Amino acid sequence: MDLYEYQGKQFFARFGIPVSAGDVARTPDEAVAIGERVGYPVVVKAQVQVGGRGKAGGIKLANDATEVRTHATNILGMDIKGHTVHIVWVERASDIAEEYYASFTLDRSAKKHLGMLSAQGGVEIEAVAEKDPDAIAKIWIDPVEGLTEAAARSWVGAAKLNPAAVDGTVDILQKLYRAYTEGDADLVEINPLILKPTGEVHALDAKVTLDGNSTFRHGDYEQYDETQVRDEREKQAHAKGLQYVGLEGSVGVIANGAGLAMSTVDIVNQVGGKPANFLDIGGGSNATVMAGALEVINNDPNVRSIFINIFGGITKGEEVANGIVQALQNVQIDAPIVIRLDGTNAEQGREILQPHLSDKLQMAPDMISAARLAVQLAAR
Amino acid sequence: MSIFVDENTKVVYQGLTGSQGRYYGLLNRAYGTQVVAGTNPKKAGEDIEGIPIFASVADAVRETGANASCIFIPAPGVRDAVLEAAEGGVEFIACITEGVPAHDEAWFFNKLKRDFPKVRLLGPNCPGIISPGKCNIGITAGHIAKPGGPVGIVSRSGTLTYQALYELQQKGIGVTTCVGIGGDPVPGTSFIDCLEAFEADPETKAVMMIGEIGGTAEEEAAAFIKANMSKPVACYVAGVTAPAGKKMGHAGAIVSGGKGTAAAKMEALRDAGALVGNNPTEAGELMAGIVAKL
Numbered sequence: 001m002d003l004y005e006y007q008g009k010q011f012f013a014r015f016g017i018p019v020s021a022g023d024v025a026r027t028p029d030e031a032v033a034i035g036e037r038v039g040y041p042v043v044v045k046a047q048v049q050v051g052g053r054g055k056a057g058g059i060k061l062a063n064d065a066t067e068v069r070t071h072a073t074n075i076l077g078m079d080i081k082g083h084t085v086h087i088v089w090v091e092r093a094s095d096i097a098e099e100y101y102a103s104f105t106l107d108r109s110a111k112k113h114l115g116m117l118s119a120q121g122g123v124e125i126e127a128v129a130e131k132d133p134d135a136i137a138k139i140w141i142d143p144v145e146g147l148t149e150a151a152a153r154s155w156v157g158a159a160k161l162n163p164a165a166v167d168g169t170v171d172i173l174q175k176l177y178r179a180y181t182e183g184d185a186d187l188v189e190i191n192p193l194i195l196k197p198t199g200e201v202h203a204l205d206a207k208v209t210l211d212g213n214s215t216f217r218h219g220d221y222e223q224y225d226e227t228q229v230r231d232e233r234e235k236q237a238h239a240k241g242l243q244y245v246g247l248e249g250s251v252g253v254i255a256n257g258a259g260l261a262m263s264t265v266d267i268v269n270q271v272g273g274k275p276a277n278f279l280d281i282g283g284g285s286n287a288t289v290m291a292g293a294l295e296v297i298n299n300d301p302n303v304r305s306i307f308i309n310i311f312g313g314i315t316k317g318e319e320v321a322n323g324i325v326q327a328l329q330n331v332q333i334d335a336p337i338v339i340r341l342d343g344t345n346a347e348q349g350r351e352i353l354q355p356h357l358s359d360k361l362q363m364a365p366d367m368i369s370a371a372r373l374a375v376q377l378a379a380r
Numbered sequence: 381m382s383i384f385v386d387e388n389t390k391v392v393y394q395g396l397t398g399s400q401g402r403y404y405g406l407l408n409r410a411y412g413t414q415v416v417a418g419t420n421p422k423k424a425g426e427d428i429e430g431i432p433i434f435a436s437v438a439d440a441v442r443e444t445g446a447n448a449s450c451i452f453i454p455a456p457g458v459r460d461a462v463l464e465a466a467e468g469g470v471e472f473i474a475c476i477t478e479g480v481p482a483h484d485e486a487w488f489f490n491k492l493k494r495d496f497p498k499v500r501l502l503g504p505n506c507p508g509i510i511s512p513g514k515c516n517i518g519i520t521a522g523h524i525a526k527p528g529g530p531v532g533i534v535s536r537s538g539t540l541t542y543q544a545l546y547e548l549q550q551k552g553i554g555v556t557t558c559v560g561i562g563g564d565p566v567p568g569t570s571f572i573d574c575l576e577a578f579e580a581d582p583e584t585k586a587v588m589m590i591g592e593i594g595g596t597a598e599e600e601a602a603a604f605i606k607a608n609m610s611k612p613v614a615c616y617v618a619g620v621t622a623p624a625g626k627k628m629g630h631a632g633a634i635v636s637g638g639k640g641t642a643a644a645k646m647e648a649l650r651d652a653g654a655l656v657g658n659n660p661t662e663a664g665e666l667m668a669g670i671v672a673k674l
Binding site for chain 1: 480482483486489491535538539540541542546593616622628637638658659660661
């Protein structure tokens with residue numbers, strides 16, 4: 001789950017990481033009220049989950065109430081790379097002496113947590129990594145051992161920050177590591193982490209991705225689930241508890257199992273078609289799940305054909321076939337459907353489907369011929 | 381021979397009294413697996429169709445000689461369950477449960493490595509392991525796997541593993557062991573662990589490997605194949621057309637920051653001398669070609 005900057009800053013603040021005084025506004029009036037409260041100058045920042053906000057005019061400095069009103073009015077409703085701005089974050093502007101970068105994430109290869117710290121902040125860390133890899137000080141942390149103050153201090157030493165920033169950074173990094181582990185984050189990133197002319201260190205931005213699997217121990221993460229960026233189709237699928245990713249094409253895809261669903265999307269592409277989605281319905285033969293999946297795909301206006309790709313394992317072919325037949329009785333589907341059913345008792349399953357076959361419901365013996373047929377039907 | 385589990389493996393099921401654990405535990409027993417015990421602290425002394433329930437893995441190991449565990453405990457309890465299994469004295473743990481937080485996985489991976497270096501963990505979020513004709517632990521349909529050999533299979537995806545087993549069976553090709561390592565960010569057992577074991581197993585003559593997008597496990601496997609494998613390898617990598625930044629069903633299947641693409645993985649595997657199919661069927665045909673020449 002990706003957090004907006006304002007959610008990330010509120011999340012950081014809970015762990016004692018210093019962030020600028022500010023609040024969330026949904027109208028220009030609210031923005032002005034925040035400005036009056038925290039004191040000028042303030043920065044008005046568009047809340048969208050996409051890079052390049054500043055270049056798009058989504059981040060503006062305001063010296064008084066009139067300027068806040070003007071900027072908030074312009075920014076609210078603005079489109080930034082396809083994302084509409086509904087919320088602005090208004091915070092007290094900070095004087096910046098230096099800009100750094102700090103983050104924690106999981107290094108899947110090392111199977112340890114990876115901390116990265118750089119004196120070159122405020123720019124894309126990927127660019128720094130490419131141009132000047134030595135400018136990033138890295139630390140690998142054993143999750144069982146954790147991050148000690150001594151280790152944090154020696155890590156900060158390796159990053160060669162301004163000596164004035166060392167103590168403040170050591171403190172923030174320990175708090176950031178706590179936020180990362182106790183908060184079950186996939187990523188916590190501060191870019192820029194700033195040193196003020198007055199000597200304090202401070203998080204000027206917040207990028208946080210939380211692990212959706214950890215919600216059972218974080219009841220409050222439901223609020224973040226609700227603000228995830230999803231298109232209409234993804235919203236519907238999410239409400240039905242389906243593993244769905246929206247794509248741009250015209251062939252709707254349903255498969256059982258994540259790997260098979262990915263593979264199905266690949267094969268539709270390989271035979272010259274464009275998949276409309278990735279959708280994994282899991283291993284069972286549940287007619288309700290299948291009907292829900294068909295509904296979501298049917299509501300996608302781009303879909304011209306539907307490819308159902310099922311491999312029976314423990315769930316037998318006849319159970320899967322019965323589930324499909326039942327589902328089709330419960331939802332009205334406009335696009336023609338191609339089914340490929342294979343694996344355990346596939347023969348029996350195909351026999352069950354046989355009497356239901358028509359122009360709108362066809363069967364193909366294997367994945368590739370089924371994909372070809374679905375792509376042909378989509379082109380009509 | 382087979383790797384990791386065989387006819388001598390005695391398995392205790394953590395969560396045997398739950399609906400999933402019971403269903404698959406009994407299926408595994410019907411397959412021929414030595415299902416010797418289940419655990420549930422509240423139901424010690426009871427049994428599930430003759431399989432005794434103990435309060436803990438340690439009790440089960442002491443009373444039945446169990447040397448492996450299979451975990452069907454819901455995600456919130458997995459961290460404790462893995463530790464309980466390792467402390468209880470089993471050598472092999474297959475964790476089927478999906479939805480385990482990545483921080484828990486990273487924690488128990490390192491905990492086992494440090495305090496229980498001889499214990500092998502498979503998963504979480506995996507279909508399990510089957511040495512056809514000998515032992516089936518987890519949720520794989522046993523009848524789609526032909527016993528014998530000469531092929532070993534290792535895979536990150538459940539259904540694609542079944543697809544591979546089935547296609548080989550249709551072609552009359554047997555399997556020594558099929559390991560589903562799972563699609564999570566920190567799998568207990570890696571491709572390399574399995575490739576190394578298959579390379580050392582005299583009955584395995586060729587290996588089929590099924591990867592997917594996300595992380596660098598396939599690239600690391602490719603480097604291992606290049607440097608250490610004498611046996612031929614056929615591969616497939618799912619997710620060639622997956623969009624960046626989206627998790628494709630599995631928590632670990634995500635292309636992020638331009639890393640973890642299927643194209644890069646396939647390139648690395650080809651460069652290592654492996655045969656790479658563009659879809660599971662093609663990979664199966666490549667494997668049939670390899671077996672025909674053995």
